[in-house]
Amino acid sequence: METSKILSQEIQTLLETKQTDQLGQLLGTSHPATIAETISGLTPEQIWQVLGVVGDEQRAEVFSHLDADLQSATALSLSRAQLVGLLTHMSPDDRVDLFKRIPEEQAESVLPALAQAEREDIRKLAAYPEGSAGSIMTSEYATLPVQISAGEAIAKLRREAPDKETIYYSYVVDEGRHLIGLVTLKDLILARPEMTVEQIMQREVIQATVLEDQEEAARKISRYDLLALPVVNEKGVLVGIVTYDDAMDVLNQEHTEDMEKFMAIAGKHEEYPYLRTPVWLHFRNRVVWIIVLAALGLISGFVIRSFEATLVNLLILATYMPMLADTGGNAGSQSATVVIRALALGQISTKDTLRILWKELRISTLLSAVLGVLTFGRVVLLTSGAELPVGMTLLAVGLAISLALALQVISAAVVGAVLPMVASWFKADPAVVASPALTTVVDITGLLIYFSTVKLLLRI
């Protein structure tokens, strides 16, 4: 934080005094991610000025590290020639991402000015739907034929290295570009130079298909400790690779989305940092859910109203009412959280629904036993001066309240576990049914359980 602020001031001073040579020297030794972070407080025009002092390659790299919205804003201020130059030097996956974000008009004017290779590449990569493995892959990967030797392979990689995202993994393909093997640079270096690629390659290659979910592809990279994951089309033809750093970004983004779904925040989440997101956008992301949940919350109110007579008859019920509703919400959230997480990590699938139910039933029975006993003790031992209707004992009231609480905890935990499974069954994201929505629903069922149980047991 501190160093980037000092750097930021230094950059601004050098910009204002037009000392471009010093600026170039200063930036030349910094990591593109650091430069991007440092200049992200500047205006699009200033950013482009700063980027003007470094070489084409570094400029494209720094630009790729800027936040998505800042990339769009800066691109918008560029002339056609500037944008063409920038796009040409960006890596294919970053390039197509930027391309999808600029206005259609600008995109159309830029496309004809790009070289045919880049144009074709954008056309292909842009074809894959958002959220698919195809949409995050790059087309700059190294391939090898089976018959060449390790020595020849290294020479080939040396020639091609500047244009490839990674040369540490090379994919072995046949004449039809079908993926048939994987050779790491380590394998090549360790092999005797005259050995053929066919002798060295690993034949079982972990891979993804183009339409596979991007999160699934990212999880494969994480589970199998890969540097890159090859992506094939339905015919087994290699069409791209997803690199581990993009996989990390995907998992990170999914993490943010999960948390926000949990807390009922809508919106598309590219990497807008909190302080740079406008107030109205925050507002728009939050308002719909807040209103929907408030409307649902009114139902709880009507439940209370419909049991008005019971409540007025036995005012001690009001004391335990919020606790009962809250505890149900908490128990439901807890079971929903572990189930949603286990689903996301692939530890469980919809086939396990019954086993999960059985497990949550046992866990929540234990929880409700402890809570029931404590609540019973609380009611019976610590209540003083409560006005009870004639013929009703504190023991009976305590029993009724703790039984209702136990039922509420068990039902809430089961609902919390079932809802994500149902969502997953319908191929929806389990996280949407989590916390606030669940809490509100469980509030309603909880109050119904509470008043019905008490009414039934105490006959009021």
Next chain:
Amino acid sequence: METSKILSQEIQTLLETKQTDQLGQLLGTSHPATIAETISGLTPEQIWQVLGVVGDEQRAEVFSHLDADLQSATALSLSRAQLVGLLTHMSPDDRVDLFKRIPEEQAESVLPALAQAEREDIRKLAAYPEGSAGSIMTSEYATLPVQISAGEAIAKLRREAPDKETIYYSYVVDEGRHLIGLVTLKDLILARPEMTVEQIMQREVIQATVLEDQEEAARKISRYDLLALPVVNEKGVLVGIVTYDDAMDVLNQEHTEDMEKFMAIAGKHEEYPYLRTPVWLHFRNRVVWIIVLAALGLISGFVIRSFEATLVNLLILATYMPMLADTGGNAGSQSATVVIRALALGQISTKDTLRILWKELRISTLLSAVLGVLTFGRVVLLTSGAELPVGMTLLAVGLAISLALALQVISAAVVGAVLPMVASWFKADPAVVASPALTTVVDITGLLIYFSTVKLLLRI
């Protein structure tokens, strides 16, 4: 899922019929992570039987991919010689993790039987506190001196490759092992063979210190797209590296912890899969928070009790009571979520507290305006048959309720944003103050605001 089940059955059949040759062939072509997944349903004894048919290296790799608890259970069933053999072939970071998990007695009996190099290594790595960069680093990294040539460097890496976690990054050190540069294998391959390491190396190396938080180190790897991050001690001496795959595991684990803290679930989270975690452990992780929050929930009950007279006088208040409490909880959770996430990603720090407050104040004012207007309309237009005290108009009631709601939403959003900042100020994890705890607190303040506002405005 399906393929791993078929594989699992095949393995069991081959085990029972003692066809170890076929078993060895079957496992030889599978990825260690796949094998680990497949055999994780077996007993520790069976697991060791399966691992018996593969070579030392593969055995250690598969073992490292097993869940932490299964590793401990299997290790417990091994003889001293077997455990020594296993530990010797494991990578240093996985080895020390296992070592920290086995019972002290077993650890003490095994230590003297290990070779001195491994013993020293365990002693060093085990010294770093849990959660530090030092605790997740490995000591098997490649180093180069400045004066040798690119050709010599490649030859050196070729010799050392089998013992290194990665040879794609080599760290350049001086005689005192101070970190002075980084050379990638790509740089070496692209360089003319006679160029020296000093001429090729990058001098600005992104690095971590041993006591740095492991999540911070993992984030550096993610931000700068690194394959590995060098870890230095307070004197700048290189002591280990953290690889990108371990960084992914750390970020994944932090994600699970964040979500569970959000939902008030306690416990240490190594990678216990949901279905394999015993019921009592789930119970133990959840029970404390449930009880604490239930006890807090009772306070809300007392607030209601203390405003009993107001409530009985104006029963329409009961209809809007749960909605008001819920909406406050939701607004608070929303702002807490975005603030916690922004803190975790390093987008904001405690210095930004005032700016965040100001932002949340504006967002929640917008939210409360919308909610206030809707609620006012709801009360005034859609209420029928409500018994109002003499001299009170529905207009006044609607105004009071919607004003209370607006105040509740604003205060809840501010509390939701401030609590994580306060936690962060005290170097505590911001996530602990999130959702259920926050909801319960905001319930209490909400009911106080509700009844006080209504009482004051309507004079009842």
